[in-house]
Amino acid sequence: MNIIEVTNQKHRTEFLDLAGKLYKNDSNYARPLDAEIEGIFNPDNNSFFSHGKAIRWILQDENGATIGRIAAFINEKKAHTYEQPTGGCGFFECIDDKKAAFLLFDTAKSWLSDNGMEAMDGPVNFGENDNHWGLLVDGFIPQGYGMPYHQKYYKAFFEEYGFKVFFEQYSYHLDLSKKFPERFWKIAEWIAKKPGFSFEHFRYDNSEKYVQDIISVYNEAWKFHDNFSPIDPEDLRKIAREGKGVIEEEFIWFAYHEGKPIAFFVAMPDINQILIKMNGKFNLWNKLKFLYYLKRKTITRARITIMGVVPKYQRFGVESAIFWHMDKVMKHKPQYNEMELSWVGDFNPKMVSIYESVGGVKMKTHFTYRYLFDRNKPFNRTPIIPLENRGDKAKRKKAKESAE
Known part of the structure; x- marks a missing residue:
């Protein structure tokens, strides 16, 4: 297998077209516009390049066929707000081959490590978290615009590699009738x-x-x-x-x-x-x-x-x-006739309560994972901070320490 950095139009086309090939028989999948995805990796279109950087790769087999892809990025405004400087990986797609998937993860990890990161979240976006964020693990039905759709076997890839759930994301559906x-x-x-x-x-x-x-x-x-x-x-x-x-x-x-x-x-x-x-x-x-x-x-x-x-x-x-x-x-x-209430994190019980109070039914779950490069360091999920603690830094710090 051969990892290739995406640097020209041929590579970009391969990167974009892979998802269409993997999901060609899945009627629930809606392929994002190529121009939208390309815009994420274009410094002229994506303001996150003013305080970060991104890279992407395709993976080809011995016959030159593209069988996987992944991107890695660093948002300097957020990377250093965690105990371990944290980058991200995303736009992961791969055939059902663990060796291929792990090679893609290794490639993203290596680049992030070389750039001073000590952890990576995934699959996430080089942008705000309202789009292309999280791995679909439940609710394999048509996704709302911007919500990612994935192969069911991806969950095992992430978890067997060593990613752990940093937080869960729930999408509720409201029957307007x-x-x-x-x-x-x-x-x-x-x-x-x-x-x-x-x-x-x-x-x-x-x-x-x-x-x-x-x-x-x-x-x-x-x-x-x-x-x-x-x-x-x-x-x-x-x-x-x-x-x-x-x-x-x-x-x-x-x-x-x-x-x-x-x-x-x-x-x-x-x-x-x-x-x-x-x-x-x-x-x-x-x-x-x-x-x-x-x-x-x-x-x-x-x-x-x-x-x-x-x-x-x-x-x-x-x-x-x-x-x-x-x-x-x-x-x-x-x-x-339908409203999707998406997405709300498991760390935000207040908003979960609101969605349920209007009659929303939980239909989809995405996971945002985190992988610590130092496998001996303790892993901590996103803490649930009660509403009454917001605004009081001392209480927030205490709540966070309790969660850890």
Whole structure:
């Protein structure tokens, strides 16, 4: 077997096409657009290159056929926030051959080690964790856009190599034809109409305001996380620009208290229902097909990609009030019959409780693994930090030490 660094167009094509070959008989698999994957490895498109680096390889057999692939990356903003400097590996695909899989893992590990890392997470993305993050281990059904789909045998590869579960990621599904629990509605309506609170959805004609509102809430809500790094506003502007025509303005909501942004909620139409017909290509013909299927209202699912609430307001039921507004929107869009609530970590029992309170059913589980290069060091999972401990660094430190 021969490991080859991806450095030219032929290698890039082999890297991209391998997944299509491995899943060609799997009707649940929707191949991501080639341009999207290529953009992740292009410094001109991916802002993470301003504070990190990435590399990728393909693995070929003795006949020159590509049988595996993997990427490795370092995000300098997060790598050194852990006890062991930690990089990542991702975009792993491989035939059912443990020797081949282990060679791919070894290659990523060696590069990361040479670059000062002492651990690697995988499979993860060289970007935010809302896309291409985690290994699918349960729920081998059509995935929402951005949620990875994998071969069932990958789990054994990761665990036999020595990866351990760092945290679990759950995706809940909500049947929009069913009513929300009555108790939930009473709380939601009460909050939605409470004086001082206001709610509004995203509008393109005022998009910069909403970009800044997301940043404000995100920075406040996530700043106590151990590996927090602020959002790059240009990344949000890029998403808004590239999503125009697909993004539903009424699927993105904001909550305010006395005019100050305190929460946001982002849901996106699940374009995988169209991309599954395109085999990763977005040429002129497929663009026309995309518009055709979009106009025909082929998309019947939406996916919640992220929700954030400023800690001070996390016990006010603001999330419930946003769902209350979203329910009114969905009544005017009857083509949507399902909402994916993804993903929530096992370290976040508060959000798990919210998803279950609205009637969500756990349908998919992804694992984010971690591999420590020093096999003698103790392994610690992501700690569960109770809501009441957020904002108090002393309590958070104590909770973390208890978890370890």
